[in-house]
Amino acid sequence: MRIPSVKRLLSPQLIALLGVLLFNWIVFPGFFDVAWRDGRFFGSLIDVINRGAPVAILSIGMTAIIATRGVDLSVGAVMAVAGAVAATCAVTGQPVIIMLLAPLAVGMLCGLWNGFLVSILGIQPFVATLVLMVAGRGVAQLITEGSIVTFNDPVLIFIGTGSFLGLPMPAVIAIALMVGAHLLVRRTAIGLFIEAIGINRSAANYTALRSRSLVLAIYAFGGVCAAIAGTIAAGDIRGADANNTGLWLELDAILAVVIGGTSLMGGRFSIPLSVVGALIIQAMNTGILVSGFPPEFNLIVKAGLIIIILVLQSAKLAPTLDRIIKQRPVQPSIQTSEKTG
């Protein structure tokens, strides 16, 4: 891969992440302490990466979907369905390969269903995925028969809580998925196709781009990402909770993508920056926890963050802000606002 220049590394998202981490360090001096114990790292920083992994994985799929000018509200429900499938497989003693592939297959099916509604039937993404968001949790409860299915399968538990090279397994999966997806969209023409569809679908069609099957595939990919996150969530609590797994995580995932600079109007997107967005959200959550603020402030801080990002990304204000920012060395507007938040 190309070596990113210093200027590219200093994206507003990374500065914001550093700002939040710095704030956490100020309120909780032990924040950056990382200890090595039992063959893995421990510490608040590792915790941020670990806890942020499910939303990061969701945001990878969501980035591609939003880049095509869509949205997927069903990822939280798909997480619940995938978790229920994985737990049921574990309880009924299926072979490991089936236990791991079945949730992914179900997730892909859910994604294909969304993609079918959006791409083939031409239904608006918001309402098309709302169908599965409403019904999916019901389906998950149907699979678990309304109870929380607990299991003791070592493989699933390893996926949820194990570690690889000292890093927590969810983080390893998220990083691998991020690198894989990023290479796939940037080293092939797929990324260009996605952006073309997002910017102007009919123009993309006129350039002989098969937007129909591509959109279908992207929603399927989003479903698979949700299924991976669902399997991790199930392994983490050693059970499938159809009611609460992934509840409202679709909003966090969309928020992560928007923080990452991908516009809801489609087009330009960046998967790594969406993952940074997910980490910013998690760093704020952890920061509020370790600083001893009541967790209720979390929502207000989140709202404040969205408003700041809105102002920064706003089509009307952006040119003016750009001018202001270019006159100064770093981007002070973001740093200061993060600290006050």
Add this chain to the structure above:
Amino acid sequence: MNPRYRPLAATTLIFVVAYGLCILQYPGMWSTRILGNFLTDNAFLGIAAVGATFVIISGGIDLSIGAVIGLAGVVVAVLVSHLGLHPIAAFGIVLTMSAVFGAAMGAVIHFLQVPPFIVTLAGMFLARGLASILSQDSIPISHPFYKTIMDLYYRLPGGGRLSAIGLLMLLVFLFGGLIAHRTRFGSYVYALGGNPTSAALMGVPTGPVTIGIYALSSLLGGLAGIVYSLYTSAGYPLAAVGIELDSIAAVVIGGTLLTGGYGFVFGTLIGVMLQGLVQTYIVFDGTLSSWWTKIAIGVLLFLFILLQQLVFSAHKAGARLKKAAA
């Protein structure tokens, strides 16, 4: 029949047929008691859904309704139970606050040109967060005025009760319908949803209209929160979580297009009633588990958007003409 009314007629027909099938199976469902309870139990959802109808007809979306309901309920409870204000004064304060909150969201949407999805998502976090900061627990409201209102009802023939909040919901639907179809503001809303650029070129004041739409939506959210606090005699910060999606589902089932520019307030009433019917049917059946409610509403939602898609692809040329006329 005017093709404009076809989706609305289809929705109404499906509701009547579904209700008829339910009655065939459980004759007990044909009673004004059930109908009265329908209205009372879904009053807050219905009121919120009227606001959602306006927002969706204008081509926007409001994710903050549920959070506004929760916040309004908590503020009423704090004002009445902790500060000893009379409920009517508290209602006035809450409705004003809600309208200002919505107007602020509308202003951000209009002046910063950002998608309503994100703005109202921030509004949702803000309102829910404020409600949780005001109180973590449910605050009971035991003012005599609350008891008076909840004891008010009109006895329908057959023993059913049309409660005050049920009646309020019907009135809100009536006023909503009048505003949408009989006022200048209403036609502005349709024009904005059809095509914002042509609306602006035709002289629609898009700024004030956008602010007005979101103010109306939050105002009705606040009213729904008051109704919810009457219904439960309490204010709870986590009340009505996810109601925004239920109300959007009701609006879509009621035949309103999420792309904007087309829809009826009356259809939303049918959408709310259909969701209530599914729940009542599952209660009557007794053997079906609660998760079938979710699956049934999901399937209903799917069938209705499919129906709309068919109706609109069949009359695409006609629909375009209509949009231009609207």
